[in-house]
Amino acid sequence: MTVGRAEITRGPTSLAEMARLTGEFAGWHNIVYSVVWLTGKLDIAAVREAWRGVCLRNDILRRAYLSSDEACTYDDVLGELEFYTADSDAEALNTIRRIVEPPFDLADLGLSRIAIVQRDEHRHLFAIVLDHIIVDFVTWDRLLRDFAELYERATQGSSLDRKVELNAYHDFAVLERRQLSGAWGEKRRAFWHAQTERFGMFPPPFPIEYDLKGEPRSTLVQHELPADAKARVLDLARRCRATPFATVAAAVLAGMQEATGTSTVGVITNYHGRVLPGTSDIAGLFVQKLPLQLTTRSRHPEESVREAFGHMLDVFEHSLPLWPVGQLWNENLAHIDREAGVQVSLGNQRTTSFSESLLTGIKAETVFMYVPGQMTWPKTIQMGWQLDGPAPQITACYNESYFPGELVQTILQTAENFALSTNR
Template structure:
C-alpha cells in the first residue's frame, strides 16, 4: 500500500492519480486513492469521495452507474481561455498592471527578523478566543455590511500596519476559483492564492473592513494564474522563487477528518500514511482563524529561524511584550466581538 500510494508523482512520466484495492480476506479489503495536487484541491477531493460513495451505493442497489462527468475541467479551461482572450482578459491585465505598480510583484512579503541559521525550526502559537467570538465577529460584519472573512483578514492587515510601520501591507488568502457555471461540481485544481493589500490611512475600523472587502472582491473577480498570465501579456507579475510572507485562513466549522467515509454497509479504519518530500513553507507565516461555535482560536504557524516568535505572536493576537493593537479587532472587541485586548 505504501509503495503504491505513498510515492510522489512524476507529472511527466506517470498518471496523476492512483487507486488501489487489496483483498485481505472475504470481509476485509484495503482501499486507497491518491491524487496529485496539480489536478486536485480540497473541494475536488470531497466531490470525489461523494461520487465514489454514490457509485458504491447504486451498485449495491443494482442501479445503473453512469460515470460520465456532467462538467469537465477541459470544458472549464476552454471557457476560461475564451474569456481571457476577450474583454475580461483586458480588464484583468489592466487591474494587475495597476496592482503591481501600487504594491509590487506577487506575492507580498514580510520582513524577516529571525536568526537565519539555515535550519528550519517549525513552530506554532495558538490563542484561545472568547467563547462568543464567532457571534461577535458576525455582528460586527453585519453592522459594517462586510463578511466575517473580511473582518478577520482586515484585523491581520491592520495589525501588520502597526507591527511593521509600513505604508502598505499585504497577505495572501485562498479563493475557491470556481466562478464559472458548472465548476461547483467539477473535479480539478481551481483554488488560487490571492493577494489582499491595505494601505495605511486614517480610517475607522468599519471603513477599513469595507476597504478590505472591496479589495478582496476586485482580486477574486480578476484573479488568473499570474505567472501564466504574465507570460501571455509579456509583463512581470510574479517574483521568482518567492513565497508569501503572510497567509490567512478563516474557518467556522470543526475541521473534519480528511478521510473517505465508510461505504454503505461497511465499517472502516483509517491508517495514516506519511509521504516524504512535502514542501515546507519556511518563508511564510500562516495565520488561521478557527471561529467555531465551541473553542474558537487563532493561531500562527511559522519558521522560527526566519521569523521571531514575538512578531508572529503579535500578528496572531497574543498578548504580551511587543503585542500589536489591530484597530479592526479592537473595534470588534469593544462592540462585543473578540477580545478585550487590542491584539489582532
C-alpha cells in the same frame, strides 16, 4: 496499475494547470490524499465499480499533459484499484505508504492512485491519492460525494451507466484560453498591471526582512479564542456589510501593521472560485493564491474591514494564476522565487476524508501519513482562523529559525483584539 487508452480529445491546458506545469512548480511533490481504516462489510467489487464511475463522470481524472500548453483526455480510466492483503496493521500501513509517498510524473499517464489492503473480512486500509494538478479542495469533496453515491448504487446492484459530464474541464480550459485573448482578459490585464504598479509584484513579502538562522524549524502556535468568537466576528462582518473572511483577514493585516509599524501590508489567500459562467459544477484545479492589501492604519476596525473587503472583491473578480498569465502577456506580475510573508485562511482547510456518513454501515478512522518531499515555506506565516466548534482558535504555523516568536504573538493578539473587541 496505470493503463493507457485511446485518446479522444486534445486542447489547451487551463491557466491553473499551466502554473503547475511550469517554472518551479513543475518540481512540486504536491498531492491530495486520504488514508483511512474502514471497519465493516466492505464490498471490494463495488469500490472498484464506483471508482470507475467517478473517473468516467469527471474527465479531469482521465486527463494527461503533452506540454505546459497542451492536454489530452482519454476515453477510459487511467488508474485502477490496487488490492493487497496483509497479516498485520504495520504491514498494511507499509504497503499503503509505498502507494502514497511516490511523486506523480506529470509527463506520464494517470495522476491518481486508489488502493485497498485487506486485514480481514471486516477491516481494510483504504487510500485515495491524487496529484494537485487535477484536484482542489472543492473538487475533492465532489469526487468523494460521487464515490459515495456510486458505491451505494453498486452495492444495491444498480447499473452504473457511463456518464461523461457535458460541462467538462476540457471545455472550461478551452473557454478560459479564449476569454483570456478577448475583452475579459484585457480587463484583468489592466487590473493586475495597476496592482503591480501600486503594491509591487505578487506575492506580498513580509514587511521586515529577517536572517535565516540555521535549518528551518516549523512551529505551531494555537491561540485560544473566547467561546463566542464566531458570533463576534459575524457581528462585525454584518455591521461592515462584509464577509467573515474579509473580517478576519483585516484583523491579521491590522496585526501586521501593529507588529511591524508599516502602513501598507499584504497577505495571500487561497481562492477556489469558479469565475466563468457554467463552471460551478466542474471538477478540476481552480485554486489560485491571491493577495489582499491594507494601506491605512485606522483606529476603527470597521474602516479596515471595509477596505480589505473592497480589495478582496476586486482581486477575486479578476482572479488569475498571475505568474503564467504574466508570461503570456509579457508582464512581470509575480515572483516565482519569493514566498508571501503571511497566508490567511478561515475554517478548516483540510480535505474531507471518509466517514460513517460517506459509506453506509462502514466505520472510518483517518490515518495521518507524513509524505516526505512536500513543499515547505520557511519564510511564510500560515494563519488559520477556526471559529466553528466548542474551542475556537487562531493557529499560526511558522519557521522559528526565521520569524521571532514575539512578533507572531503580537500579530495574533492584535488580530484577536481587532476582531473580537466589543468596545467599538
